[in-house]
Amino acid sequence: MRARNLAVVLGAIHRSGPHTRAALAEMTGLTKTTVSSLVSDLIEAGAVAESGAVRGGERGRPGVAVSLSGDRVATLGLEINIDYLAACVVDLTRAVRLRRTRPADNRNSDPVDILGSLRDLVKETTAEAELAGLRIIGAALAVPGTVEGEVLRNAPHLGWRDVRVPDLVDLPFAIDNEANLAALGELWFGSRETDFLYVSGEIGIGAGLVVDGTLFRGTFGLAGELGHVVVVPDGPACRCGGRGCLEVYAGQDALLGALPSVSELVTRLESGEQRALEACGRAGHALGVALTSAVHLLDPGRIVLGGIYAPLFPWLEGPVAEGLGTRLGHMRGTPPALVVSGTGADAAVLGAAGLIIQQVIAEPAQMLGL
Amino acid sequence: MRARNLAVVLGAIHRSGPHTRAALAEMTGLTKTTVSSLVSDLIEAGAVAESGAVRGGERGRPGVAVSLSGDRVATLGLEINIDYLAACVVDLTRAVRLRRTRPADNRNSDPVDILGSLRDLVKETTAEAELAGLRIIGAALAVPGTVEGEVLRNAPHLGWRDVRVPDLVDLPFAIDNEANLAALGELWFGSRETDFLYVSGEIGIGAGLVVDGTLFRGTFGLAGELGHVVVVPDGPACRCGGRGCLEVYAGQDALLGALPSVSELVTRLESGEQRALEACGRAGHALGVALTSAVHLLDPGRIVLGGIYAPLFPWLEGPVAEGLGTRLGHMRGTPPALVVSGTGADAAVLGAAGLIIQQVIAEPAQMLGL
Known part of the structure; x- marks a missing residue:
């Protein structure tokens, strides 16, 4: 129940914030006490922050509003393209904080080699994000082929068939088709x-x-x-x-x-x-x-x-x-x-990072360990 | 709130009935008193009926179960095909009660003529259904063309463009593309x-x-x-x-x-x-x-x-x-x-009738005047 309420409150802030705690209580039908406690948890986790006074409430009194915070929670987007590997870090407000691209010739390549290079890129990017005070809480990978669960079924230009992609991070991890994620990148960042x-x-x-x-x-x-x-x-x-x-x-x-x-x-x-x-x-x-x-x-x-x-x-x-x-x-x-x-060439890798942001908004308790 | 609860109870009976009132209370989280009152209204409207004793409840006592009733509430499916007009009557349990087909050559036809014939067919079919004790509570029409709202935009084989189809019954009425409704006919009746x-x-x-x-x-x-x-x-x-x-x-x-x-x-x-x-x-x-x-x-x-x-x-x-x-x-x-x-040639006209059944299940208060 608490997990569901966290999602309701974070969802309201995400959709139409900033809002005062009183406004959130009114919008969600939760009590002010409950909302205050949930907001405290979300602030603690770095997902939202107080963002100054707004006019609000029935009586027009100013209140302190909370909004999504870009200061701590971030996600990692990854892409295996035929011509390059790419990574990006996106914070919870969907601001792009880092992008890295490594040219490569991945045609008819060995999955072990490419996934090794990608793992190096993940380490570097994660370290850089941490230096900026960001905490990566999940990652998604865009691949140029058909995906079923964690298996890349067929990527004809890579020459890969039925490759089981291991989790590249010890965090929630997803893998999806490049065009699907690029469409989501266009939706969220375009x-x-x-x-x-x-x-x-x-x-x-x-x-x-x-x-x-x-x-x-x-x-x-x-x-x-x-x-x-x-x-x-x-x-x-x-x-x-x-x-x-x-x-x-x-x-x-x-x-x-x-x-x-x-x-x-x-x-x-x-x-x-x-x-x-x-x-x-x-x-x-x-x-x-x-x-x-x-x-x-x-x-x-x-x-x-x-x-x-x-x-x-x-x-x-x-x-x-x-x-x-x-x-x-x-x-x-x-x-x-x-x-x-x-969004140009970045659509897929941005969409990958955005996919995990969407999961955080939908399931903050699980994704933020609350 | 009552409207929503009627939908919750009817939905549960539709998906997995027959159920006793006690079982419905448990499934929906509503009190037994509320469920009993809602079930009474649904029985009154002819949407559900008591269907005999079942073993049920925590203590294994037998109870009287309620299930969807096919005895009173029915919907009308209609179709304008190039070669014929069709009508069918389907009761709330999705049993097909009547079918009528009238051969016709509707190519490059005058909408006024065809809609006039269809109106006659509606009257006949409705009268026949009433004789069988059924109450038609809504109708839908399948047309061989693209539909926007109540306008048939383009039916190249009929030779109709931008024809506003009037409500053929003084009841909830919908119009939709033939292939869409045939797919739904296959889903519900195939x-x-x-x-x-x-x-x-x-x-x-x-x-x-x-x-x-x-x-x-x-x-x-x-x-x-x-x-x-x-x-x-x-x-x-x-x-x-x-x-x-x-x-x-x-x-x-x-x-x-x-x-x-x-x-x-x-x-x-x-x-x-x-x-x-x-x-x-x-x-x-x-x-x-x-x-x-x-x-x-x-x-x-x-x-x-x-x-x-x-x-x-x-x-x-x-x-x-x-x-x-x-x-x-x-x-x-x-x-x-x-x-x-x-489902053969009947898919679209069955899907049309089924579309209104679906609306009854989703919004019983509105569709049954409760």
């Missing part, structure tokens, strides 16, 4: 829109649908595999075993061709190089086809292009919007708006 | 599996995704438009304004060609007629492509083929399963199971 399909352009292509602020995961947690939507039924073989998947036409490898990096591609697009423009046109056309199918099936509020599609947005927007406009026909009034992600 | 994608093969093709017993509707209630998933990007023009949509290859018109009916097609398939077999093969191939995209995006527990696909299942199963098996690749362990619907 535009803060609550209804969108986040499209994660990477070496693989994934998507995460957010409806009314909640991530849609499907039945087994495998929803949103946009990269393997069929664009051309008898098209070229895809790494997944299928044919003519979106990834074949619009994944990073198809876009870059022989170019070494996305920034190199952007440079060439800016100088109007024909081959680069054609690669973007092809990718945009294929995205228009696959997103038409996705809009018909998922009915997103808007479409957010993220990952490498963010820097390429000026060249992708036209063909994608045209594809959606002509193909969606008159089944709906207008196609969903097409916008660029605000 | 296999009672809780995780599946129901595929509604009609003149148009729709789908309804059920995850953990709940229909996924998307952001604007327009999700599941499987018929307009792109199968061939530069394929033939579709009625929706797009190109190469699934409906072009696997809708009823494509399957029948010049044949007058699905049963005629089945007769020819049974006699091994080449042209009929080829039409089914083409449709099955296209379904395999579109369902591959749907599985990647929606992650259904299983796939249920309904509507005209139910009688054609023996000829569709092979090509669809093969398409899914080869195309889904190694992104997931095995493709979702492919099964035939148990």
